[in-house]
């Protein structure tokens with residue numbers, strides 16, 4: 001359990017400003033739901049909180065600590081994605097690379113991107129695991 005404070009968080013993708021200064025306080029034990037039309041920025045905000053995406057400006061504070069530049073694995077929070085497809089017959093690594101493989105991405109590039117993502121999430125020890 002803990003608290004979350006979001007202070008004037010903005011996120012732009014190029015010229016498109018998706019988060020336009022979000023302020024939110026979530027106290028210990030509170031349950032919060034983000035509701036809004038598709039594309040309004042719900043997932044982007046969750047990704048910024050989790051550290052999977054950098055905000056353009058503003059602060060994310062967890063339990064009083066500014067984690068705005070803290071890597072995701074060190075934030076002590078978890079995220080479950082709205083859509084996921086994990087194949088039990090594939091290793092963690094092959095699950096991670098499947099979308100890229102199907103898109104025809106060269107295997108060296110797949111390796112490179114799995115390395116970056118797994119380092120970000122401290123998943124390296126599990127890459128060869130089946131589940």
Ligand SMILES: Nc1ncnc2c1ncn2[C@@H]1O[C@H](COP(=O)(O)OP(=O)(O)OP(=O)(O)O)[C@@H](O)[C@H]1O
Pocket residue numbers: 013018036037038039040041042043044045
């Ligand atoms: N990596 C990215 N690069 C460019 N634009 C992006 C990127 N990620 C999200 N966007 C854009 O940001 C906006 C918000 O997207 P986001 O996925 O946060 O919406 P959402 O509220 O979660 O939508 P949904 O209800 O469909 O899940 C959309 O216009 C989307 O196209």
Ligand SMILES: [Mg+2]
Pocket residue numbers: 042043044082
């Ligand atoms: Mg979403």
